[in-house]
Amino acid sequence: MSTRIGVYPGTFDPITLGHADIIRRGSKLVDRLIVGVTTNPSKDPMFDTEERLAMVRREVGLLDLANVEVVGFNALLVKFARRMGASVLVRGLRAVADFEYEYQMAGMNQQLDDDIETVFLMADVSLQPIASRLVKEIALFGGDIAPFVSPAVCDEVVARVAARGQRGDY
Numbered sequence: 001m002s003t004r005i006g007v008y009p010g011t012f013d014p015i016t017l018g019h020a021d022i023i024r025r026g027s028k029l030v031d032r033l034i035v036g037v038t039t040n041p042s043k044d045p046m047f048d049t050e051e052r053l054a055m056v057r058r059e060v061g062l063l064d065l066a067n068v069e070v071v072g073f074n075a076l077l078v079k080f081a082r083r084m085g086a087s088v089l090v091r092g093l094r095a096v097a098d099f100e101y102e103y104q105m106a107g108m109n110q111q112l113d114d115d116i117e118t119v120f121l122m123a124d125v126s127l128q129p130i131a132s133r134l135v136k137e138i139a140l141f142g143g144d145i146a147p148f149v150s151p152a153v154c155d156e157v158v159a160r161v162a163a164r165g166q167r168g169d170y
Contacts, residue, residue, distance in 0.1 A: 006018045006030035006088035006119070007081045009073075009133070012037055012056050014153050018130040021102060022092040022121050029067045029119065034084050035060060035070045036077075046136055046160055051076075059150055078113040089118045094128045 004047050008026050012019055027033045037053050039045070047055065049072055057070045058142075073080040081089060089109065091102050099120075106118035123130075130148045139145050139157045 001151065003031040003085075004029075004088065005032045005084060005086040006090050007034045007036050007077070007084060007086045008090040008092075009036040009038055009077055009080070011040050011043060011045060012052050013043070013132050014052070014126075014135060014149060014157055015045055015056050015059050016132055016135060016153075018092065018094070018127040018151050019132075020063060020147075020150070021124050021127055022090065023060060023061055023068060025070055025121055026090040026119075027068050028151055029090070031067060032092065033065075033068045033088065035064060035068060035071060035073045036080055036084075038077075038080075039074050047156070055153060055156065058152065062150070075111070077107050078116055081116050082113060087116055090125055091118060091122050094123045094131070114135050134147045144162065 004081075006026060007030065008023060023035060025031065035056055037049065037056050039049060045052070052071060053072050059135065060068050060070055071084070076122060077089065089106075091106070093099055093102060102120060109118060135145050135148050135157065138148075139161050145157060149157065
């Protein structure tokens with residue numbers, strides 16, 4: 001019997017409690033889950049790739065999931081998945097807007113490699129509003145992001161905002 005490998009890709013800038021929930025649940029669906037930390041040319045990250053890799057590795061380590069590893073990549077997702085031996089892409093959905101984007105991406109990925117299936121996991125109801133983009137925006141305006149990220153990630157985001165002198169006030 002072959003090992004079922006899944007890839008959960010994202011920028012994780014920063015990793016949120018919603019991401020951690022998808023990692024935890026996704027790890028139950030496959031024998032091995034690879035959390036792929038990537039870049040996105042359409043996004044301006046708060047943390048560079050090495051910082052995000054370290055952050056995600058630390059947070060995944062706290063989940064104590066023996067079948068999960070964190071790998072950085074900067075390639076077409078299906079090529080990365082193929083290189084990792086994956087047959088499943090795990091994606092989280094928060095709302096209808098996510099579905100429209102993810103549905104299109106799943107279709108494109110299927111056109112590129114129809115041996116790789118996309119599996120969608122609905123976000124836990126309590127975590128649905130959480131988005132990395134919103135976490136950063138809240139932090140930039142001095143809001144409390146503690147309900148949305150782990151304490152260590154909260155400290156890192158707050159410190160980064162302070163270091164950049166980006167905090168806005170009304």
